[in-house]
Amino acid sequence: MKRLVIITVGKTHSGKTTFAKALEQQLHHSLVIDQDNHAEFINTYYKPLLPKQGPNAIKYTITQSIVSYAVQQTNLHLILCNSNRSRKDRLELLSYFQRNGFTSILVNFDIPDPILQERVIKSQRSTAIFRFVSNFEEVLTRQQAETDKEDIKAPLIDEADHLFVIKKEPEVQSVIQRIVTLEANV
Numbered sequence: 001m002k003r004l005v006i007i008t009v010g011k012t013h014s015g016k017t018t019f020a021k022a023l024e025q026q027l028h029h030s031l032v033i034d035q036d037n038h039a040e041f042i043n044t045y046y047k048p049l050l051p052k053q054g055p056n057a058i059k060y061t062i063t064q065s066i067v068s069y070a071v072q073q074t075n076l077h078l079i080l081c082n083s084n085r086s087r088k089d090r091l092e093l094l095s096y097f098q099r100n101g102f103t104s105i106l107v108n109f110d111i112p113d114p115i116l117q118e119r120v121i122k123s124q125r126s127t128a129i130f131r132f133v134s135n136f137e138e139v140l141t142r143q144q145a146e147t148d149k150e151d152i153k154a155p156l157i158d159e160a161d162h163l164f165v166i167k168k169e170p171e172v173q174s175v176i177q178r179i180v181t182l183e184a185n186v
Helices: 016-026 035-045 057-073 087-099 113-122 136-146 171-185
Strands: 004-010 030-034 077-081 103-109 162-166
Touching: 004 016, 004 087, 004 171, 016 030, 016 077, 016 103, 016 171, 030 035, 030 057, 035 057, 057 077, 087 103, 103 171, 113 136, 162 171
Parallel strands: 004 077, 004 103, 030 077, 103 162
Antiparallel strands: none
8 A cells, every 4th residue: 555644834823734644534544643653642741851952953953753663664655744844854754754665745724814814813722842932923924034045945746756735725635535535546
């Protein structure tokens, strides 16, 4: 069986987690791997291990271990649910999955900033994932500023085997259906 890796790309509150959970329900033998869960786990049980500055190395290490285990020890399709906005990091991740025989799918959430701003203001999501910020508005502001950085780019068509772009919520179900159909044909 050819396995799929579905990697979400997008800013906070663009719908990545909701999409991933819905896809997991419809794509047989699949698993969502969500770094927010890893961050909350570390913040709850291992807070003294968190770096005082810079990247959250422990979170990335836990995620890499879970991904590696899932790749090597299961036959599951994997749905990686985090922002994946850095092209360099995304290409490294895609290369890893290509070397391991996966068909790669990127799902880019290109939701307009005013909609995201409205969503973060109304958000009821737990903030237990944070290290340096106190709310999702701060996260969105940082992500909006990062858009000007050279490496923070929307995915290109040739980065993965398949690329889907979601610009508004009603497109989510059709993208899920297209991925489920792809799985049946790989």
